[in-house]
Each structure stands twice: as C-alpha cells, then as structure tokens.
Amino acid sequence: xxxxxNSAKLPFDVIVCGGGHAGCEAALSASRMGSKVLLLSGNLxxxxxxxxxxxxxxxxxxxxVREIDALGGEMALNTDQTAIQYKLLNASxxxxxxxxRAQCDKKEYQFRMKHVLELNPMxxxxxSMVEGLIVKKGKCVGVRTSLDLEFYGKSVVVTTGTFLRGxxxxxxxxxxGGRLGDHVSRGLSxxxxxxxxxxxxxxxxxxxxxxxxSIDFTKMEEQNGDENPTRFAFYDTxxxxxxxxxxxxxxxxxxPLDSNCHLQQVKCFTTRTTERTxxxxxxxxxxxxLYSGDIEGRGPRYCPSIEDKIVRFKDKSSHxxxxxxxxxxxxxxxxxxxxxxxxxxxxxxxxxxxxxxxxASIMRPAYAVEYDYAPPTQxxxxxxxxxxxxxxxxxxxxxxxxxxxxxxxxxIAGINxxxxxxQGCPVLIPRDMGYIGVLIDDLVTKGVTEPxxxxxSRAEFRLLFNHGSSDVRYLPVSSKNGLMTEERLKxxxxxxxxxxxxxxxxxxxxxxxxxxxxxxxxRSSKEIDFPSAFNALSEEIKEEVVYKVKYEGYLKxxxxxxxxxxxxxxxxxxxxxxxxxxPGLKIESAEKLSRIKPExxxxxxxxxxxxxSDISILMILLAKVNKGVEKSFRNE
Numbered sequence: 001x002x003x004x005x006n007s008a009k010l011p012f013d014v015i016v017c018g019g020g021h022a023g024c025e026a027a028l029s030a031s032r033m034g035s036k037v038l039l040l041s042g043n044l045x046x047x048x049x050x051x052x053x054x055x056x057x058x059x060x061x062x063x064x065v066r067e068i069d070a071l072g073g074e075m076a077l078n079t080d081q082t083a084i085q086y087k088l089l090n091a092s093x094x095x096x097x098x099x100x101r102a103q104c105d106k107k108e109y110q111f112r113m114k115h116v117l118e119l120n121p122m123x124x125x126x127x128s129m130v131e132g133l134i135v136k137k138g139k140c141v142g143v144r145t146s147l148d149l150e151f152y153g154k155s156v157v158v159t160t161g162t163f164l165r166g167x168x169x170x171x172x173x174x175x176x177g178g179r180l181g182d183h184v185s186r187g188l189s190x191x192x193x194x195x196x197x198x199x200x201x202x203x204x205x206x207x208x209x210x211x212x213x214s215i216d217f218t219k220m221e222e223q224n225g226d227e228n229p230t231r232f233a234f235y236d237t238x239x240x241x242x243x244x245x246x247x248x249x250x251x252x253x254x255x256p257l258d259s260n261c262h263l264q265q266v267k268c269f270t271t272r273t274t275e276r277t278x279x280x281x282x283x284x285x286x287x288x289x290l291y292s293g294d295i296e297g298r299g300p301r302y303c304p305s306i307e308d309k310i311v312r313f314k315d316k317s318s319h320x321x322x323x324x325x326x327x328x329x330x331x332x333x334x335x336x337x338x339x340x341x342x343x344x345x346x347x348x349x350x351x352x353x354x355x356x357x358x359x360a361s362i363m364r365p366a367y368a369v370e371y372d373y374a375p376p377t378q379x380x381x382x383x384x385x386x387x388x389x390x391x392x393x394x395x396x397x398x399x400x401x402x403x404x405x406x407x408x409x410x411x412i413a414g415i416n417x418x419x420x421x422x423q424g425c426p427v428l429i430p431r432d433m434g435y436i437g438v439l440i441d442d443l444v445t446k447g448v449t450e451p452x453x454x455x456x457s458r459a460e461f462r463l464l465f466n467h468g469s470s471d472v473r474y475l476p477v478s479s480k481n482g483l484m485t486e487e488r489l490k491x492x493x494x495x496x497x498x499x500x501x502x503x504x505x506x507x508x509x510x511x512x513x514x515x516x517x518x519x520x521x522x523r524s525s526k527e528i529d530f531p532s533a534f535n536a537l538s539e540e541i542k543e544e545v546v547y548k549v550k551y552e553g554y555l556k557x558x559x560x561x562x563x564x565x566x567x568x569x570x571x572x573x574x575x576x577x578x579x580x581x582x583p584g585l586k587i588e589s590a591e592k593l594s595r596i597k598p599e600x601x602x603x604x605x606x607x608x609x610x611x612x613s614d615i616s617i618l619m620i621l622l623a624k625v626n627k628g629v630e631k632s633f634r635n636e
Contacts, residue, residue, distance in 0.1 A: 008141065008152045012038040013421040014414070015143055015153035017130040017188075019047040021403045022159035022395030022410030024113050025073050029414035030157075031122035032072065032483045035421055038151055039117065040143070042129035042163070042183045048078075048113035050403065051162075051179050052206045053336055054106035054326050057232065059089055060435055060454040061404040062099035066467045067434045068404075069233045070474040072483025073411045074116060075404070076232035082108040084328055085265045086229035095466040095547045097456055100230040103268065105327035126151075130160070131187030135195060139389040144187075155417035157392045159410055162204065164189045164372035164397065169289040170365055171343025178371060180364060189372045196387050197374055201297035202399060202451050203290075205305050205368040207338040208347055210323075211361040212331035217269050219356040220323065225265035234471045236540045237491035266325055269356070272318040273306070273338075276353040281310045284346045289368065295341070297370045300401050300451040305339045305368070306350075321354060332363055341368035373399045376443035377596045382416040382426035383409060383440065386597060392417050398443055401451035408436045409443075415481055427481060430569070432461050432562040434473055445596060445606045461558050463551065468544050472496045495541060502534060502545045507552075521549045571601035571622055582621065589614045 006012070014030040016023050019041035027039040041047060056079040057065055069076035083102040090097045117123055128149060133156065134142035142152035163178030163185045176184040192199055288307050289295045299305070304312065309319050322336035340347065344365050351357045376398040378386050383398075385391040394409035416426045429437035438459045443452065456462045464473070471478075471492050479489050507518035509531070520528050534542065548555060575597070579590040589610045598604040601622065605615045 006038075006151050011142065011152035011154055012036050012124075013153065014038070014155045014157060014417045015040065015151055016157045016159060016414070017143060018159035018161060018163070018395070019044065019125075020051075020159060020161045020395060020406060021048060021075070022161075022406040022413070023157075024048050024117060025068070025075065025407045025410035026157045026159060026392075026394055026414030026417065027117060027123050028074050028120065029072065029411050029481075029483060030155075030418040031120050033415065033418040033481065035122065035418040037123045038153065039123060039125050040128055040130050040145065040151070041125070042127070042146075042185070044114070044125060044127045046110070046179070046182060047117065047125075048110045049179070050104065050106045050109060052204075053334055054109070054324065055101060055103050056083075056403060057099060057101035058404075059097075059099045060456045060458075061402060062089070062101055062232070063456075063465055063467045063470070064404040064408050064435045064439070064454060065232045066100070066234070066470040067436050067474060068408055068411055070434075070470040071411055071415075071436075071478055072481065073407065074113065075407045076234075078109060078113050078116070079104060080231045080233050081112055083229075084325065085225035085268060086231070088226055088230045091226075094551075095468065095543070096463045096551075098467065100232055100467060102229075102232065103225075103266070103324055105329075107327050107330070129183055129185055130158075131185060132191045133188070133195070133388070133391070135388060140391040146187075153390075154421035155390050155392065157394060157410075157413050157417050158188075158397055159393075159395045159406070159413075160185060160188065161396045161406075162369050162371040164199070166369055166371045169295060169341045169368045169370070171287050171289065171341070171346070172292075172294070173343075174294070178369060180367060192374060197378060197385065199372045199374055200399075201370055202373050202396075203295050203297035203299045203368055203370045204401060204451060205299065205339040205341055206366060207306075207335040207340065208351075208362045208366040209326065209364040210333045210335060210351075210357070211363050212325070212333050214359050214361040215323065215333065216356045216358065217323075220269035220271045223268040223270055223322070229265075234492075234540075236538050237471055237488055237495055239487055239491070266328065268325070269323040271321050271323065271354055271356045273321060274353050274355070275317050277306075277350055278310045278317075280346065280349055280353065281307050281342070284342060285311070287343050287346060289341050295368060295370055298450050299368075300453060302453055302455075303339070303401070305341065306337070307340060307342060323356075338366065339368075340366045342366070371396070373397050375399060375447055377445070377447040379444045380597070381428045381440055381444055381599065381603075382420075383413040383444075384416060384420065384426070390420060392420075396451075399448035399452055400439075400443070401453050405439060405452065405454055408439060412436065412440065415483075427477060429477065430566075431459075432464070432565060433477070434465055434470060435459060441603070441606065445598065445603055446608050461562060463554055463558050464562075466544075466547060468540060468547070472499065472544075498537070498541055499544050499548070502537070502541070503548050506530075506534070506545065506549050518549050518552070521546060522552070565602055568602035568605070569600045571619065573598055573600060573604065573618075573622065577622075582617065584617045585614055586611075 013035035014037045016027045016039045031037045082104045085103040087101045089099045128145035128147045132144040166178030166184045168175045285291045324334045326332040351360045392413040394413035395406035431437045579593045
C-alpha cells in the first residue's frame with residue numbers, strides 16, 4: 001500500500017510522525033474517520049512504549065482516560081486489557097475528585113496497541129525517522145525521512161515526544177537520544193526553526209529499574225489493588241459486539257475482558273529514603289547535571305528528581321518510594337520516587353541506604369533527558385499550527401508531560417487532521433465539557449513554563465467532570481465524529497435519558513418522613529431505601545443519579561457560570577483582527593494577543609498578562625464588528 005499511495009498526486013490523508021501515546025491515538029482516530037493514515041516511527045518495536053512509570057491514570061489523569069474512551073479512543077481499552085493492579089484514588093472523598101489508576105504490564109500494553117494499529121486496514125506502519133517537512137507555499141504537503149524517502153500527505157501530525165535533539169544525562173555522561181536505547185531526531189528541529197516555529201528546551205527524568213530477586217520486600221509495606229476494580233472503558237454502553245473497534249478482526253489474538261477484568265492483581269510495595277540517603281545526595285550535588293548547569297531545560301515541579309526533593313524539602317528526614325512491577329512476565333521493577341540524573345556510581349551508593357534495597361541490582365540506570373518542544377501558543381484550539389497550514393502538533397512536543405495528556409492531544413489532533421484533509425470544520429472541545437478541553441485551552445492560550453501536567457485544580461468546572469459522567473458529557477461531540485458505532489451512541493443516549501428521568505423522579509417522589517428522595521440524599525447520612533425500580537438500574541447509572549442529586553445546588557451554580565462563559569465565547573474575534581495601535585490597549589497585551597490570536601473574547605481573557613481593562617477595550621471595539629453581541633453579553 002505504501003508504494004501505490006505514496007506520491008504527490010496520490011497522498012495519504014494523514015501522516016503521523018511518531019508512535020508514542022499521542023501518535024497511536026492520532027493514527028487511530030484519523031483512520032476511524034475514514035482517512036488513509038501513514039504512521040512513521042524510528043522504531044516500530046517501541047510503539048506505545050511506557051518510557052517511564054508503567055501506569056495509566058491518577059488524579060485528573062484517570063478522568064482524561066475516561067474522556068478519551070468517551071470520544072472513541074483506545075487508551076482505556078488498552079489499559080483494561082493489560083492492567084495488573086487497579087486503585088481508585090480518593091475513594092473516601094466525593095466522586096468529583098475520585099480518579100482511577102492502573103498499573104499495567106508494560107510490554108503487553110505496548111504489544112497490544114501495536115497489534116491494534118497493525119489490524120487497522122486504514123493504517124500503514126513504516127519504520128523510518130522523520131527528519132524534515134515538505135512545505136510548499138506555506139502548506140505542509142509531506143515529510144522527509146532519515147532513509148531519504150519522501151512521503152506525501154494532506155495533513156501531518158507531529159508527535160515526536162522527547163526525540164527532538166534529545167540529550168540524556170547520567171552524571172557528566174551525555175548521550176544523544178530521546179530514550180535509553182533509542183534514536184534522536186535533529187533535522188526536524190532545524191526545519192521548524194526555518195519555518196518560523198519557535199522551539200525551547202524542557203527536561204524530564206526517570207528512576208533506575210531494579211532486579212526483583214535482589215529486593216528484600218519483607219522490609220517494605222505491601223500495597224494491594226482494589227477488590228472491586230474501577231475500569232477505564234465504559235462497558236455499560238458497549239454491546240458484546242462493540243467490545244473492540246471495527247478494525248479488529250478474527251486475526252486478533254486478544255480476547256475481550258471478562259467480568260472480573262481477567263485479574264489476579266499483583267502487589268506493589270512502599271519504602272522510604274533515610275537520612276543517610278539525603279547525606280549522600282547532598283555530598284554529590286555537584287555531580288548532578290541539574291545543579292552543575294549542564295541541564296538548561298526546565299523540569300516538572302510536581303514530579304521532582306530525588307536530588308530536587310532533598311534540596312527543596314530539607315526539613316523532611318525521608319521521602320516515600322514506590323516499588324512497582326513492570327509486568328507479569330518480567331522481574332524488572334520501577335522505583336517510583338527515585339528519579340535522578342546523578343552518576344551511576346552515586347546511584348549504586350544510594351540504594352543500600354533505603355530499607356529493602358540494601359542488595360538491589362540495577363538493570364537500567366536512572367537518567368534525565370533534555371529535548372526540544374514547541375511552545376503551544378503557536379497552535380489554535382484544533383492543535384493546528386498558526387505558522388504552517390496542514391500541520392498539527394500533539395503530545396510532549398507541546399510541552400506536556402504524561403501518557404494521558406499526550407493521548408488526549410493525539411486523539412483531537414487526529415480527528416482534526418482527518419477533518420482538515422476532507423476540508424471539514426474542526427472539532428473544538430470547550431473548557432466546560434471536560435479535562436481535555438481545559439488541557440488544550442490552557443496550552444494554546446496560556447502556554448507553558450514547565451512540562452504541563454493536568455490537575456483537578458486547573459478546571460474551574462471540575463464538579464461537573466466526575467469520571468463516571470464522561471460518556472454522557474461528550475455525547476454532543478462523539479455523536480458527530482464517527483469514531484463510535486451507532487449502537488453505542490444509542491446506548492449512551494438512552495443512558496443519558498434514564499439519568500435525567502431518575503434525577504427528576506427522586507426530586508419529586510416522596511419516601512420516608514414524607515420527604516423527597518432528593519432531600520433524603522442531600523440531608524441524610526443513613527442508608528436510603530430507594531424504590532425497587534431504581535435499585536434495578538445499573539451501578540453506573542445509580543452512582544451518576546445519586547451524585548447529580550446530592551450535589552444539585554453546586555452543579556446548578558457551575559452550569560450558571562458555564563452559561564456566562566458561553567456568552568463571552570459568542571463574542572468572536574475575526575481572524576485578521578489587528579491589535580496594533582488600539583487606543584488604551586497595552587503594548588504587552590497587544591503583542592500577546594497578536595501572537596496567540598484568540599478566537600473569542602473569553603479566550604482572550606484567559607491569556608496571561610491580558611487584564612480586565614484590556615478586555616473591556618476589546619469588547620467595545622469588537623461590538624463595532626459584531627453588532628448587538630456586546631449588549632446581550634452585558635444583559636447576562
């Protein structure tokens with residue numbers, strides 16, 4: 001297929017550069033919308049590689065994975081099929097902050113995702129590193145690879161992760177590469193800069209991997225999985241025939257999940273560093289490239305290296321360390337919390353100071369990696385480049401951190417690349433729909449000063465974003481993008497109607513003490529004897545109804561705020577609107593507005609450095625362009 005499709009006269013619909021979590025979702029979403037897709041990777045054996053922690057989900061991230069599933073993506077199914085331990089975080093708190101997390105079999109996750117791509121008849125996989133873009137008259141029409149091959153496409157999605165001029169650090173030792181044992185891309189960065197796309201540097205790190213038989217787990221605390229796992233995919237709206245996407249045929253070696261998640265869950269363990277650990281690290285800070293100045297890129301504050309923790313939290317005598325298996329069929333263990341770029345001999349000296357790791361054998365050293373990223377304010381909300389037509393960016397190249405954030409961007413970029421190829425209108429996820437909308441709006445509007453990670457606190461409407469409601473919330477988008485079967489869409493629509501019906505019924509039907517069931521839910525701490533018809537509903541529907549009824553007042557307030565936001569979103573800013581020499585508008589604000597090119601007054605108000613007085617000036621000026629809109633906004 002690659003020979004017959006690959007020509008300037010007969011291009012692929014979408015070319016995806018990179019096979020990480022963003023690249024996989026981009027290729028799959030574009031293909032499921034009917035696009036012929038070429039996925040290029042420097043190494044097909046590392047497609048969907050879990051380069052760091054072999055886990056999916058967590059606070060806010062678990063909600064993102066459920067939203068990916070609600071939009072027809074693959075990450076949730078792939079996680080459920082390869083999970084080896086499940087945990088629901090914040091289980092004792094309200095549903096709005098509860099988040100599923102799963103430890104996965106690292107290799108099985110990778111192999112299964114690759115197999116899904118291989119079985120898709122609309123996707124062509126090819127191993128070659130992308131080294132440049134083919135741009136004609138401001139439009140990207142293809143890519144050049146390290147094999148001196150040219151591939152042509154109507155849309156190109158760049159998902160290069162940490163591989164752009166990647167540089168790995170272990171102490172003073174520096175090695176080119178975006179991941180231990182893999183290649184580095186240089187030419188693509190040069191092309192971006194030539195085309196006016198600004199690049200900057202970030203860094204990330206990873207801990208050592210240890211041989212399990214060398215670890216004394218008796219000195220550690222066991223961490224078991226949940227008895228009743230919270231899975232990521234929505235099975236209550238999937239028919240048995242809809243368990244897999246349509247591209248998976250009888251050739252697939254992977255079987256559907258059974259009701260028990262096919263699990264006998266594995267154990268994880270925790271231990272702690274000691275004062276001796278801190279002493280060794282303090283004595284060797286001068287050897288850390290992070291503190292010697294060898295690393296220029298900024299790393300994530302929320303996931304610091306162990307030397308960062310020791311320096312920043314001097315009052316703490318110890319730090320928590322998690323030991324997590326990399327899979328069922330390997331004895332390699334991930335040491336969560338011990339990320340470092342210290343020299344290898346110092347890493348070996350540190351381990352015996354930690355209970356249980358006195359005789360631990362290192363299989364892979366810890367290291368830090370520096371890489372190029374393209375500040376995401378150079379994109380619009382469809383993740384399309386503002387500099388080059390037909391070019392999309394997703395994943396770590398946008399300055400994000402995490403498999404989940406990357407996959408979400410890949411999904412949206414793939415959808416919009418397919419629509420761009422077909423000359424359709426882009427899909428834009430609003431902030432009030434879910435964490436994916438917040439993620440993308442934050443990136444393209446506010447930009448990043450460190451690797452971006454999603455937190456619940458970033459979402460102003462987070463009470464509406466409980467993970468159990470994702471499929472219903474995203475129905476307006478999923479019903480249009482063609483990524484789901486009609487049968488599943490009908491099931492979600494039916495689920496939505498049942499939830500709305502029972503919310504109304506519980507708020508009107510009276511139970512004990514002549515109080516409505518709604519009042520009992522909101523005011524009683526005792527177990528409630530619900531009507532038998534309600535008890536017969538699925539657990540998913542019951543949980544969602546009770547949540548909506550219990551927090552009804554708070555949720556109504558959120559919905560009121562959303563209506564106000566949508567009114568300000570209606571004040572559109574023309575694409576060619578000039579901010580130069582506007583009376584009263586600060587020069588700094590004009591520069592930022594010109595660079596980011598917000599689509600609406602609401603988006604303009606979220607740009608860092610643009611203050612309310614600037615927005616007032618803009619609203620008055622835009623009223624001359626959009627007559628009558630200002631009046632409706634003020635009346636609200």
